Amino acid sequence: MRALHPKRPSLLDALVAKGFRATSQRKVLLETIQTAEGRLNAANLLHLARQRDPHVDRATVYRTLDLLKRLRLVDELDLMHPSGEKHHYEMRGARDHVHLACFSCGAIKEFVSPFIDRLKRQIARQNGFDIRVIRLEIGGRCRDCRAAASKRGGDPEQSAK
Amino acid sequence: MRALHPKRPSLLDALVAKGFRATSQRKVLLETIQTAEGRLNAANLLHLARQRDPHVDRATVYRTLDLLKRLRLVDELDLMHPSGEKHHYEMRGARDHVHLACFSCGAIKEFVSPFIDRLKRQIARQNGFDIRVIRLEIGGRCRDCRAAASKRGGDPEQSAK
DNA sequence: TTAAATGCAAATCGTTTGCATCTGT
């Protein structure tokens, strides 16, 4: 039961369908989220949204993200690498994925695997757990950074001092 | 290659072995972490440590946690349920596990599965990624809370309003 | 018309930092 043109379901429609108001700020924010590929944090979102409408307020950004999160239209991430401890958000897509965060270059890669679904089913079955949100974060060194490091000589257990 | 008495390897020994000083504050903090089963956040840790030595300072707690994290002696978690957005820490144990956080009762359960290791191996192989830290968080409803909810009639998609 | 949503500014909260002092080694 979808529109004729297989258009990406709009976040705004989802909100309206649930009885929330279609305010101009929400339109701007939701479009920004949908347009941006990848992840956004609150500051990014505010910045981008203001390019469309300079009047969007920080508080509205947070309130909107919170709403989307509660409606499970976006997922909240706590990526391991970026030192500043802010949350990131991404539209909830079709398939679950792992985020691979490289500690060296900071790149984030999404990785899809059938094991994710197997793990979820196992958890649901063995624990009677109703899974609502799943967050898989892995930190380490990506292939490129490993190569670069070994070129510079060895790959000594990084000192923590 | 272990001690004769199969004693749990001490965090303090690990620090000393790496050349860090065995200060009295560290002794208290590390023992507290090792004694506590489960997870701690900085505030918990401070509180518990002060029961042993009232002079431990908040800054020292954070500095110590940061050190342990960098040495990968503890894992930092960002549990999905507890609303206050603080990090939690746990000793790095033998096997990786998923944290199942119940949104209703707040309970956190650890779940071990062979799929975790399979997923890790797949990631390492297919991406040439050197995995240092893994964080698996799942949020939802635990068996008990589901049962309690359905007893109260239905299990309506929780409204986000 | 009126409940919901927003803007603004102040407040909150976890965490970090500068700097003087102390303490393992």
Add this chain to the structure above:
DNA sequence: ACAGATGCAAACGATTTGCATTTAA
């Protein structure tokens, strides 16, 4: 002796909140 570690208090940055005002339905 001296680099490393701590305590203290102030600073910080992300997020949240109270309240008066605006706006979608």
